[in-house]
Amino acid sequence: MSQPSFPGSAEAASAASAESPNDLTVEDDTRADIPRHRSGGRQTGTPGGGGAPFGGGGALPTKRRFGGDSVFRWLTTGAGSVVLIIIVAIAVFLIAKAVPAIRADKANFLTHFEWFPNDPTNPQFGIAALAFGTVISSALALIMAVPVALGIALCLSHYAHRRLANGLGFLIDLLAAVPSIVFGLWGRDYLVTPVTELSGWLHKYFGWIPLFGSDGPYGKSILLGSLVLAIMVLPIVTSLSREVFRQTPPMNEEAALALGATKWEMIRTAVIPYGRPGLIASVMLGLGRALGETIALALTLGGGFGIGADVIHDGGNSIAANIANGFGEANDIGRGALIASGLVLFAITLVVNMTARAIVYRRREFLGSAA
C-alpha cells in the first residue's frame, strides 16, 4: 500500500484536523465527496492513505448509510442469498411443471412401473421401476467402490511414501476429472465385452444366487452400469476419506503403536474409529453422486421397466437415464412427466446430501477443506 506523499502533509494534517475532526472516516469509500481544499497538498486516491490525520484524536467516524461499505455488504449478502434462492427456485419450478403432468397421469405415479406419458389420450407413467433401478445400481456401485476407495485412501494417507502419495493422489484426481460421457462411452464400447463374459461365468457357477439367475442375453445390464458408476464414485469417496484419515491425531496412532499394535491393528483401533462419522458422510456424498449420474447410465443401461433381483440380464433403468433417453421424443405431458421424475430425484439427493452434510458439520474439524 502506498503512503500519501509527505511534503506539506503536516500542514495538511493540521488543517484537516482543525477543520474536520470527522475526517477519520473508516467507513468512507471514495474520497471524492471531500472538498479538495480540506486535504491541502495531500494526494488523494490511495487506499487508506487519505483519512488518517497525524495524531488522530478526532471523533469516531460516523457511519454512513450509503457508503461503499454498506453497498458492498449488501452486494455480497445478495450474492450469498442467490444460492438459497436457486435451491428454492428449483423446487418451485419443478413442482410447477410436474403437477399438470401428474394430474394427467392415468396411473398411480408412485407405484406404476411403466413409463408411457406420450400417449395423447391415455398417458400412463409411474416412478416405481425407475426408482428401483436408481437405488439398486447406486447401491451396487457403492458396494463395489467403497472398500476399494477406503483401501486407496488408507494407502495414500498411511502406507505410501508422502511424495509418492501426492503423485498417486493426483492420478485419482484425474480419474475424477474425466467427464461422465467418456466413462459412458467407454463402458458401452469397451467394458461391455468383459462384462458379458463375466456375466456368463457368474451365471454358470453362481446361477443359484438370484442376482445371477438370468441366462442371457448379457451385456448392457445393471452390472455394467453399476461398474461404470463405481469407477465414477471412487475418486470422490477416496479424496474425502483420505482427508478424514489424515485428520487422525498422531497421538492416537502413536499410542496404539506404542502398545505394540501392528500397523493394521493401529488403523483398526485408532484411525477408523476416529474417522467413522467422516467416512459415513463421504460414503453418503458418493451415494448422492451415484443417484444423480445420468449420461454414463443412459449409455450403459439396457432400458426397460421391470423390477427383478437379477443384475446381469440386459436391461435396467434409472430416473436420470430415463430423462436423458426419453427427452427427445417427449411431448408436453411427457416433458412434465420427466420433470416430475426429476423432482423425485431432486428430493432424494437433497435428503441424502443434507444428511451427509449435517454429519460433516457436527464433526467439522475432521473434514476441513475436503468437505
Place this chain on the structure above:
Amino acid sequence: MSSMTTIPTPSPAPLTNSLRARRLPLWSLIATGVGAAVLAVLLFKVAGLMDGGWVLTVVGAILIFLIALAIVSTTVEGGRAARNRVATSLIYSAFVLALLPLVSVVITLVNKGKTRLDGNFFNNSMRNITAFDSGGGAYHAIVGTLEQAGIATLITVPLGLAAAVYIVEYGRGRLAAAIRFFVDVMTGIPSIVAGLFILAFWVLIVSPHFSPTHTPFYSGFAAALALTVLMLPTITRSTEEMLRLVPASLREGAYALGVPKWKTIMRIVVPTALPGIVTGVMLAIARAAGETAPVLLVAGGTPNRNFNPFQGNQESLSLYIYEQAAAASKYGPPRAWTAALTLVVIVLLLTVVAKLLSRRTKLNK
C-alpha cells in the same frame, strides 16, 4: 574384557516380543507371489478350470497369493503379523485395481480417438452430413462448448466470489450458516436436475417472452445458465476455503491503516488468495465443460454452426459425443471417440494447469 569373552552366548530363548520376533525374509514373499501366479496360470489357463479368461486368472492369482501369504506368515510370524501382511497387500492391490480403469480409458480413448483425428474434424460441422458420409466434424460443437462454458464462467465468477466474501467476511448468524450449509448441499445437486430446472424456468417460462412468435426455444445461453447452477457452489466453496487461509494479520494491518473493509477485501484479501481462487475456478470450468445432461435438455443440439448463444439451438462437445454415439451410422462412433478425446484433452489441460497453479500459492494450510 577377558570375562566377557569367556561368557558363552546364551541360546536364543523363545521370543514373544514382536520387535524381535521372526520375520519373513523378502525372498519368501517374492517366492509366494511367483508361486501364486504360476499356480493360477496352471489352474485357470492350462487346466481350464472354470473356463477362465485373463481377468479371472489375475483375480485368482491375487487370491491364491493372499491365502498363501496368510498361511506362510501365520506359521512363521504368528496370526497378528499375518493379518497385518494381508491387510497391507489388500490396500496396495486396491490401488492397482483403481488404476486399471484409468489406464484402460486412456488407452481406449487414444486408440479409438485417433482414427478421425484430422483437420477435417476440427474445421467442419455436421451440416449436410448424412449417415453415409464419412466426413463431418465437431467445429460447431467445440465453439458451442467454449461459448457456453465462457458465459457460465462470466456469470458465476463474480457471483461465487461475492458469495464467498459474504460467508467469510460478513457472514454471522443464521443466514450465513444457512448459506454455507446449502452451498455444500448444492454441490450435490445432480446435473440433470439443474438441466430440468433451467428447462422449466428459462426455456418453458421465460424464453417465450424473448421470442417474436412467443414460443419456447432452446439456446446456448440456457445451457450456460444450467452450467452456472452447477458451477456456482463449487466456485463459492473453493473460494471460501482460500479466503479463510488469508492471515488475519493482513486484514488487521489494513484496518489499522484506516482502509475501509470493502477496500481491504478487494485490494488485500482477494489478491492474496487469487492463485487458489483461480485454481478453483478452473476446476469448476473443467467440470462444467464435460457436463452432458443439462446441455442435452436445454441447448437443443444442431448439426449446424451457430455462434450466437442467444438465438437458435446450439451444440456442445459432450452433446455431440452423445448424439454421435447413438447415431445410426458406422461413421458415428469414431466421431464420438475423437470428440471424447478432444474433450478429455481440454478438461485434463484445465485440471493439470489448475493443480500446478495451486502449488504456486503462498498460502498453506
